[in-house]
Amino acid sequence: MNETFPVLGFDIGGTKIAVCLALSDGTILASARVDNRDRDPKDVLPELVAAGKKLLAEQNIQPGALKALGIGSPSPMDWKAGMIQAPHNMPRWKDVPIRDYLAKEFGVPGFFDNDANAAGLAEWLFGAGQGVDDMIYLTMSTGIGGGIITSGRMLRGRNNYAGEVGHMVIDPTGPVCNCGQKGDYEAFCGGLAIAQRLRKQLADQPDSAIVKAAGGNAEAIDMRALEIAVREGDAFAVSVWDEMMERNAQAMGALMNIFNPSVIALGTIAVHCGDLFMKPLMERITKYSWPQMQCDIVPSKLGSKAGEYSGIAVALYSLYERGEWTLPWSK
Numbered sequence: 001m002n003e004t005f006p007v008l009g010f011d012i013g014g015t016k017i018a019v020c021l022a023l024s025d026g027t028i029l030a031s032a033r034v035d036n037r038d039r040d041p042k043d044v045l046p047e048l049v050a051a052g053k054k055l056l057a058e059q060n061i062q063p064g065a066l067k068a069l070g071i072g073s074p075s076p077m078d079w080k081a082g083m084i085q086a087p088h089n090m091p092r093w094k095d096v097p098i099r100d101y102l103a104k105e106f107g108v109p110g111f112f113d114n115d116a117n118a119a120g121l122a123e124w125l126f127g128a129g130q131g132v133d134d135m136i137y138l139t140m141s142t143g144i145g146g147g148i149i150t151s152g153r154m155l156r157g158r159n160n161y162a163g164e165v166g167h168m169v170i171d172p173t174g175p176v177c178n179c180g181q182k183g184d185y186e187a188f189c190g191g192l193a194i195a196q197r198l199r200k201q202l203a204d205q206p207d208s209a210i211v212k213a214a215g216g217n218a219e220a221i222d223m224r225a226l227e228i229a230v231r232e233g234d235a236f237a238v239s240v241w242d243e244m245m246e247r248n249a250q251a252m253g254a255l256m257n258i259f260n261p262s263v264i265a266l267g268t269i270a271v272h273c274g275d276l277f278m279k280p281l282m283e284r285i286t287k288y289s290w291p292q293m294q295c296d297i298v299p300s301k302l303g304s305k306a307g308e309y310s311g312i313a314v315a316l317y318s319l320y321e322r323g324e325w326t327l328p329w330s331k
């Protein structure tokens with residue numbers, strides 16, 4: 001039996017940090033945002049504390065009633081030490097011991113995880129994965145990150161690197177990934193990888209539907225511009241989309257055959273594009289997985305709220321691992 005208690009969550013991003021106060025039953029009480037664009041952690045960290053304390057005060061929650069806090073952060077990180085290690089979009093955050101800093105300031109246990117795992121836990125506890133023991137969450141944004149829950153536990157691996165689904169090589173003759181590998185899943189299907197490829201390919205093609213959708217500037221091409229051109233029926237855009245969906249089906253089919261998850265929940269692009277993404281995926285997935293796998297592949301249920309829930313979910317899952325909280329559906 002769970003008693004309901006408040007927890008604080010921090011979702012660290014390169015432009016902003018979401019601070020969220022919630023109850024352990026998943027009720028979001030209040031949230032705030034702290035600017036983190038090109039800022040020094042020395043300035044940002046005290047603001048996180050102030051924002052969290054303000055949320056507690058506004059909700060009339062005594063600091064002593066807070067049970068735990070959780071943090072979701074971009075990689076690389078030292079998971080055991082609770083340290084952020086200069087993610088590419090936050091170069092000033094070099095070896096910042098954020099977990100212990102916040103835990104000390106709030107006087108509660110602090111827990112820490114990478115953003116894909118954190119979003120996966122959020123989707124498991126409060127979104128499309130509720131009630132199942134096996135699910136996979138894929139971020140499907142600029143990059144492809146994965147959070148794998150198997151037999152009711154977050155899969156971590158030797159160094160907490162498990163779930164780097166985006167860097168699974170699916171065709172060694174494929175494009176080079178930002179990580180240096182050739183032909184990995186993210187190189188084929190990551191939003192940034194596709195946009196970078198299109199910007200190069202279409203640099204001198206102002207009449208391209210994709211360039212037009214990007215406001216006439218090839219350098220501004222993003223996944224939204226591609227989506228618009230696909231919806232217009234532009235042949236080249238459709239061929240790019242089809243290839244992307246084939247590779248998505250290939251990668252997800254492999255995950256289904258390895259992990260036999262009940263649910264694969266998909267973030268960002270699947271949420272934004274709906275059927276344009278889900279339909280071709282479902283048509284192709286049978287080529288790459290067995291029918292016995294019986295997996296529900298769905299867009300994320302939390303959608304844009306995933307960030308609010310992610311730090312909360314890290315805190316609650318960590319309490320669950322310590323035997324101090326039970327899963328909402330196992331009451």
Ligand SMILES: [Zn+2]
Nearest residue numbers: 167177179184
């Ligand atoms: Zn890679």
